[in-house]
Amino acid sequence: MESIATNIAQEYLTFTLGNENYAIDILTVKEIRGYESVTKIANAPPFIKGVINLRGDIVPIVDLRIKFDVGNVTYDEFTIVIVLHIHSRIVGIVVDGVSDVVTLSRDQLRPPPDFGVAFNSNYLLGLATVNEQMIILVDIEKLISSEEMALCESNSVTDKE
Amino acid sequence: MSIDMQQFHAVFFEESQEHLEEMEQLLLALDLKAPDPEMLNSIFRAAHSIKGGSGIFGFDALASVTHIMESLLDKIRKGQMAISASMVDLFLSSVDQLKDILQSYRGGGAIDWASVQSLTQKLEIETSGKTQAAVEKEEQQGFGFFAQVEPAPAEEAFGFFNEPVADESFGFFDEPVADDSFGFFEDLPAPDNVVLEVASEMSRSASDAVAGFFEDLLETASPAVEVVASTARSPSTAESRAVGATLSVVPPIVAERNANPEPVQSASVGKGVVEQKQLASKSKSNDHVTVESSSIRVDVAKVDQLINLVGEIVITQSMMNLLGKSLEGALGEKFQTVANELERNTREIQEAVMSIRMLPVSFVFNRFPRVVRDLSTKLGKQIDLIIEGGETELDKGLTEKLVDPLTHLVRNSIDHGIESAEVRRERGKSPTGTVVLRAAQQGGNIVISISDDGGGLNRERILAKARENNIAIAENPRDEDVWQLIFAPGFSTAAEVTDVSGRGVGMDVVKRNVQTLGGRIDIESRAGQGATFTIHLPLTLAIVDGMCVSVGSQTFIVPLVHIVESMQPSANDIKTLAADDWLLHVRNEYWPILPLHKVMQLDSQYIDPAKGIVVLIETTKYRFALFVDALVGQQQVVIKSLEQHYRRVQGIAGATIMGDGSVALIVDVESLALSVNQNIHLAAAV
Numbered sequence: 126m127e128s129i130a131t132n133i134a135q136e137y138l139t140f141t142l143g144n145e146n147y148a149i150d151i152l153t154v155k156e157i158r159g160y161e162s163v164t165k166i167a168n169a170p171p172f173i174k175g176v177i178n179l180r181g182d183i184v185p186i187v188d189l190r191i192k193f194d195v196g197n198v199t200y201d202e203f204t205i206v207i208v209l210h211i212h213s214r215i216v217g218i219v220v221d222g223v224s225d226v227v228t229l230s231r232d233q234l235r236p237p238p239d240f241g242v243a244f245n246s247n248y249l250l251g252l253a254t255v256n257e258q259m260i261i262l263v264d265i266e267k268l269i270s271s272e273e274m275a276l277c278e279s280n281s282v283t284d285k286e
Numbered sequence: 287m288s289i290d291m292q293q294f295h296a297v298f299f300e301e302s303q304e305h306l307e308e309m310e311q312l313l314l315a316l317d318l319k320a321p322d323p324e325m326l327n328s329i330f331r332a333a334h335s336i337k338g339g340s341g342i343f344g345f346d347a348l349a350s351v352t353h354i355m356e357s358l359l360d361k362i363r364k365g366q367m368a369i370s371a372s373m374v375d376l377f378l379s380s381v382d383q384l385k386d387i388l389q390s391y392r393g394g395g396a397i398d399w400a401s402v403q404s405l406t407q408k409l410e411i412e413t414s415g416k417t418q419a420a421v422e423k424e425e426q427q428g429f430g431f432f433a434q435v436e437p438a439p440a441e442e443a444f445g446f447f448n449e450p451v452a453d454e455s456f457g458f459f460d461e462p463v464a465d466d467s468f469g470f471f472e473d474l475p476a477p478d479n480v481v482l483e484v485a486s487e488m489s490r491s492a493s494d495a496v497a498g499f500f501e502d503l504l505e506t507a508s509p510a511v512e513v514v515a516s517t518a519r520s521p522s523t524a525e526s527r528a529v530g531a532t533l534s535v536v537p538p539i540v541a542e543r544n545a546n547p548e549p550v551q552s553a554s555v556g557k558g559v560v561e562q563k564q565l566a567s568k569s570k571s572n573d574h575v576t577v578e579s580s581s582i583r584v585d586v587a588k589v590d591q592l593i594n595l596v597g598e599i600v601i602t603q604s605m606m607n608l609l610g611k612s613l614e615g616a617l618g619e620k621f622q623t624v625a626n627e628l629e630r631n632t633r634e635i636q637e638a639v640m641s642i643r644m645l646p647v648s649f650v651f652n653r654f655p656r657v658v659r660d661l662s663t664k665l666g667k668q669i670d671l672i673i674e675g676g677e678t679e680l681d682k683g684l685t686e687k688l689v690d691p692l693t694h695l696v697r698n699s700i701d702h703g704i705e706s707a708e709v710r711r712e713r714g715k716s717p718t719g720t721v722v723l724r725a726a727q728q729g730g731n732i733v734i735s736i737s738d739d740g741g742g743l744n745r746e747r748i749l750a751k752a753r754e755n756n757i758a759i760a761e762n763p764r765d766e767d768v769w770q771l772i773f774a775p776g777f778s779t780a781a782e783v784t785d786v787s788g789r790g791v792g793m794d795v796v797k798r799n800v801q802t803l804g805g806r807i808d809i810e811s812r813a814g815q816g817a818t819f820t821i822h823l824p825l826t827l828a829i830v831d832g833m834c835v836s837v838g839s840q841t842f843i844v845p846l847v848h849i850v851e852s853m854q855p856s857a858n859d860i861k862t863l864a865a866d867d868w869l870l871h872v873r874n875e876y877w878p879i880l881p882l883h884k885v886m887q888l889d890s891q892y893i894d895p896a897k898g899i900v901v902l903i904e905t906t907k908y909r910f911a912l913f914v915d916a917l918v919g920q921q922q923v924v925i926k927s928l929e930q931h932y933r934r935v936q937g938i939a940g941a942t943i944m945g946d947g948s949v950a951l952i953v954d955v956e957s958l959a960l961s962v963n964q965n966i967h968l969a970a971a972v
Contacts, residue, residue, distance in 0.1 A: 164840060164949040166935055167886040176932065176941060178949045181598045183941045185932040214931045278933050 137227050139260055140207065140220040142243060143195030146258055147220075148227065149265040153209050157223055160186075160204035170275055179208065179215060185276060188219040192274070193243035196221040211269050216276060218269075227255050234262065244268065298339045299392050300583070302348070305332040306388070307652070310381050313374050314655045326363035329377075333359055336384070347387045347397045354409040355380055361413065376412060378656070380405060586682070589642050596632075596639045597924055597943070603632045604945045641679070647725040647734065648676030650685050654696055654723060661700045668707055668718040669700055675725035680732050684823060687803055688734070691796040695736045695819050696721065698793075703740030703817055713814065715739065732825060737818040743769055743811040769809035773797040804830060806847065830925055832942075832952065834918035835901065838888045841950040843923050843942060844912065848955045850902040852917055857896040868895055870911045877902060877911040885937055885958060886951075891915040908959040925952060 137148035163175030163186050172192035176183050186206060190196040206217040237249035248271070250262035269276060309332045312325050333356045340348035355377065361367040383405050390397050607629065610621045651673050662669040680688075704710075704719030711717055722737045745768050752759050752771050760767070775794040800807045804824045811817035824830060832843035833852070859871045860879070868879040879900060883890030892898040892915055900911040923942035928935060928951075939954035 162948070164941070164951060165886070165888060166932075166951070167888075167937065168935070176928070176949050178601075178943045178947055181594045181601075181926070181943065182931060183926050183928055183943075183949060216931060276932060278929075 135228055135230075137229055137260075137262065138207070139224045139227055139255075140205070141196075141222045141224060142189055142193065142220055145195075145243070146224065146260045148229075148253070148260045148262050149207075149209075151226060153211055153265055155208040155210040155215065158206050158208060158217075159202060160200050160206050160219060173275065174219070177217065179217075182215055184208070184215045184217055186217040186219060187269075187274065187276065189243075190219060190221065195243050209265060209269060211266050214269075214277065216269055227253075227260070229253050229255070229260075229262075237261075247271075295343060297583070298343060299388060302336045302339060302388055303385070305336050306381050306385055308332050310378065310656055311652055313377050313381070314659060316369070316374065318369060318371060318374070321362075321369050323363060326359065326369075330356065330359040330363050345387075345391050347399065347402045348384060348391070350406055351380060351384060351387070351402060351409070354406050354413060358409060358413040373412060376408060380409065584642075586643075589639075592639050592642070596636050599632050600636055601943055601945065601947050603628055605947055608946065643682050644679035645682050645685050646676060647678045647680050647685065647732075648673070650688050650692060651676050651723055651725070653689070654692075657693060657696055658700060658721065661697060665701065666706070667700065667704055669704055670718055670720045672720060672722045673724075674722065678725040678727055678732060680725075680823070681825065684732075684803055687799065688821075688823075691799045691821070692723075692734070692736070694792055694796050696723070699736055699738035699740065699817070699819075703738035703742075705741050709741075727825075728822075732823045733820060734823065735818055735820040737816060739816040742813045742815055742817050743772070743809070745813070748772060765811070766809070769811055772809075773807075804845070804847065829922050830952065831920070832923050833901065833920050834944075834950065835882070835899070835912075835914040836916050836918050837883045837886060837914050838890050840886070840888060841918060841944060841948075842882065842886070842914070843950055843952040844901060844903070844955065845939075845952070846920065848903050848905055850904050850909075852899055852901045854898075855896055855900050855911075857894075860895050870895070870900060872902065872911075877909060879911045879913050880958070881913040882953075883913075883915075903955050905956050905959055910959060912953075912955075912958075923950070923952065 136151040138151045138154050139146055139148045141147070161177060163177050165175040166173065166185075169175070172188050174186040174188050176185050178184075188198065190198050203222075204219060205221075205223050206219055207223065208215060208217045233253045234251035235253070237246045237251050239246050244261075244263060248264050248268040250264050253260045253262060268274065309329050312329050312332075316322070316325055316329075333352045337349055337352035337356055340346075340352065358367070358373075362369050362373075383401060387397060387402065389395070603625075607625050610618070610625045613621050654673070655671055658669055658671040661667075699721050700719075704721070705713070705715075707717040710719065720739050722735075724737070725732065725734045727733075745765065748768055748771055749759065749763075752774075755774070757771060757774055759771070772793045773796075797807055800821055800823070806822050808820045808822070809817065810820070830843070831846040833846055833849055835842050835844055853872075855870055855872075861869045861871060861876070863869055863878075869876045870879050871877075877900075879895055881890070881895070882888075890898075895913045898913055898915050899917055900913050901917075902911050903909060923944075925940045926942055928938060928941050935951075937954055937958040939952045939957075941949050941951050944950050
């Protein structure tokens with residue numbers, strides 16, 4: 126519960142994965158762009174689609190829909206990539222859609238549920254209700270740098286469970 | 287505040303390091319019989335700058351040593367003392383010690399005060415020993431006001447005329463009497479403005495006494511006079527640190543003086559000639575000074591960022607070009623013209639930006655005169671070092687990493703290559719051996735070679751040693767193959783090992799170092815005539831010459847260094863080992879075939895090697911035939927790190943961005959070989 130107090134931010138970007146609304150700290154978002162063809166990497170888990178050229182940086186693209194087995198995994202001109210900037214690393218995540226930017230205060234948050242969402246509750250900050258819709262707040266830094274994402278060398282990660 | 291000081295410290299350390307290196311080079315280049323006054327001045331200035339900086343920051347050990355060095359150097363450059371070989375040795379060891387001290391301050395380590403003490407003592411003895419004689423000599427000259435003055439303040443006063451930082455000297459010109467240290471000027475008949483007057487008019491209307499004063503200056507410190515004169519004439523020039531600029535004002539004054547010989551009469555004509563000679567040598571070295579002041583210090587990260595951004599422009603530009611092709615009619619033509627213009631400009635920007643990182647190889651080479659000097663003294667051999675192509679430019683990252691392997695090779699050449707003078711005489715060679723360090727650019731490569739005219743490598747001994755180490759050797763191996771044996775780990779021809787080095791000891795490290803720089807090393811040797819080690823390096827670390835190959839829809843880059851050849855194999859040459867393990871039969875040798883699509887888990891266009899292309903690859907350990915769909919072409923690519931945002935991937939050395947903006951992976955053939963299914967028996971490379 127401490128993490129709620131420390132990690133609370135004013136604004137969140139909400140996106141959809143399958144039927145649920147998720148939100149991440151907007152300060153971790155670098156940009157939002159369309160999906161483009163990636164360069165595949167051998168021996169990578171299936172949810173790591175490959176790498177793209179983001180203005181000279183070689184950036185890995187993770188499809189959260191594959192990783193958490195939600196949503197429709199299709200790639201077309203409407204497929205969205207949220208580019209995140211986390212621990213001086215850049216990574217793109219593929220989601221079903223980006224919806225809104227919402228402002229949440231700490232007392233709007235409720236404790237995270239133990240089940241019912243795609244993510245392990247370790248990566249959740251809590252639940253909030255906006256316009257009668259439930260939004261799941263994700264600790265995206267923790268999720269992306271976690272070992273299960275296989276995005277970095279295991280010892281270069283700050284948070285471990 | 288403390289952070290600010292830290293910043294200055296870093297600059298001071300770097301500058302001092304450069305000054306020390308400059309001192310070392312100048313000392314080594316100094317002709318003891320006829321020392322170049324400008325070189326002496328430069329050495330003095332270097333010591334002085336370090337002293338000044340270390341004083342400000344409170345680095346007492348540095349300040350105390352440089353202070354004494356400075357006094358001694360000051361005497362030498364004024365001709366009060368003759369420079370001797372032992373002095374040069376002392377200065378060189380002082381430079382070494384100063385480097386150590388600098389390192390200690392830099393790393394926050396403890397200062398070895400005892401050795402600082404002993405060094406300062408040595409320097410003091412050297413300084414004082416000759417001081418007495420100099421003082422006596424001065425007294426004999428019998429110039430009234432000099433006899434009354436102690437030599438020390440006079441020196442100080444002259445000393446600072448030559449100082450690049452001229453603040454104080456300006457103070458002196460404004461109010462000549464105010465400062466204590468100029469007390470002796472009070473004896474002059476016209477104390478107030480006389481120096482300024484004399485200086486600016488250069489003795490045209492000065493009284494005899496003043497002329498006498500200047501005469502004396504001419505004798506004791508002739509360079510000082512020139513600077514005084516020019517300082518008075520154009521203070522703003524002198525104020526700038528560019529000594530070269532100040533000196534350039536000098537010639538007209540000398541001409542003036544010669545045209546008005548009256549007050550300078552008592553100064554012999556010979557003096558004038560000597561002075562002009564000095565001026566000539568000064569103007570020669572002016573170039574050097576200007577170069578120094580025209581460079582700036584830039585953080586490498588900034589340059590890298592610039593290179594990155596320019597790379598982006600290049601890619602954006604080529605994307606725009608592609609788009610422009612779809613435009614038609616008059617507009618399309620106009621667009622094409624503009625696009626072409628942009629392309630040219632971009633290419634020029636790219637070249638210019640790349641060149642920022644380039645440094646002349648002389649940055650590495652310049653340390654070797656010292657190495658050779660020390661080693662030849664130690665081993666009692668006579669050795670000439672010849673350096674060629676020091677101006678060849680190389681990526682800064684490479685120059686730094688080249689130091690170790692080159693040092694090793696040079697030491698090897700001197701220790702084992704060059705024979706002793708007696709042996710050389712017996713063999714009918716000149717008793718002085720020659721080591722040649724040479725750098726040159728050959729296309730996209732830099733070639734650096736170390737040649738000696740010594741005994742050459744001993745084929746029999748190397749072969750014997752190889753047998754002893756159970757290294758497989760072909761029967762009657764070619765010389766080149768024999769020489770390569772010394773790169774084997776732990777390979778040492780024991781009979782030759784000395785305390786300096788052993789040929790073979792660490793040669794594997796040399797080879798590895800060169801290879802991590804993306805280069806290779808070749809040896810040529812002839813018994814009795816010497817050996818040449820040639821290092822081939824890519825122009826920069828960031829760029830690799832690669833062969834683009836395609837597999838399915840993806841492109842990979844194979845570094846050209848490892849490619850032996852590419853071919854379309856005929857079905858007859860492909861032998862099946864197991865179910866889908868193939869061997870390629872080329873010129874009586876069998877190369878295991880490694881399908882790239884399999885390693886990279888991709889769908890390929892061809893399954894049958896006979897339809898695609900095989901690229902024969904040789905690494906240090908293995909050789910194999912890489913099976914790909916097609917060759918796309920050869921091109922230079924900029925290496926980008928995968929690890930920055932992702933992780934290390936086996937078999938991949940990095941990534942690059944192609945002209946169309948897509949990412950291509952660069953194949954790491956060494957680790958690719960290791961990742962190969964163990965069932966494929968890789969042939970060991972020869």
